[in-house]
């Protein structure tokens with residue numbers, strides 16, 4: 750299953766970009782990042798086959814890392830081709846996008862800058878895929 754991060758804003762050559770690269774490089778599942786402008790632009794069309802959409806939003810569910818990993822594992826095992834992770838810009842997501850998502854997830858109730866949220870997401874994707882693989886990176890408790 751491809752993990753497709755669709756994120757608003759240009760990350761450029763920043764400390765956050767280094768973090769994103771550090772974790773993205775370790776992910777052995779298909780992994781792709783598409784940047785959109787802060788406003789406007791079109792979310793790329795989904796590939797053929799089953800697709801899931803996860804929107805990052807501070808009003809979303811606060812999942813544990815193992816719980817998040819098991820959701821991705823289940824979707825992969827169900828034959829989902831791509832899971833898309835949407836990160837908004839300063840204005841967040843519009844209501845239509847939130848309503849259309851399969852899952853809304855929050856990294857706590859606080860608001861984070863979108864570039865930090867991108868780095869945190871990619872770290873969690875690395876963590877989740879290593880949990881699914883039984884790799885010892887993640888420790889519970």
Ligand SMILES: C[S@@+](CC[C@H](N)C(=O)[O-])C[C@H]1O[C@@H](n2cnc3c(N)ncnc32)[C@H](O)[C@@H]1O
Nearest residue numbers: 805806807836837841855856859860861863866
């Ligand atoms: C600066 S925030 C936007 C805040 C906006 N005022 C709102 O109400 O959604 C930019 C993006 O970062 C992500 N983000 C920020 N804080 C987050 C959190 N606690 N959990 C999940 N994603 C978060 C979301 O994708 C959000 O659209």
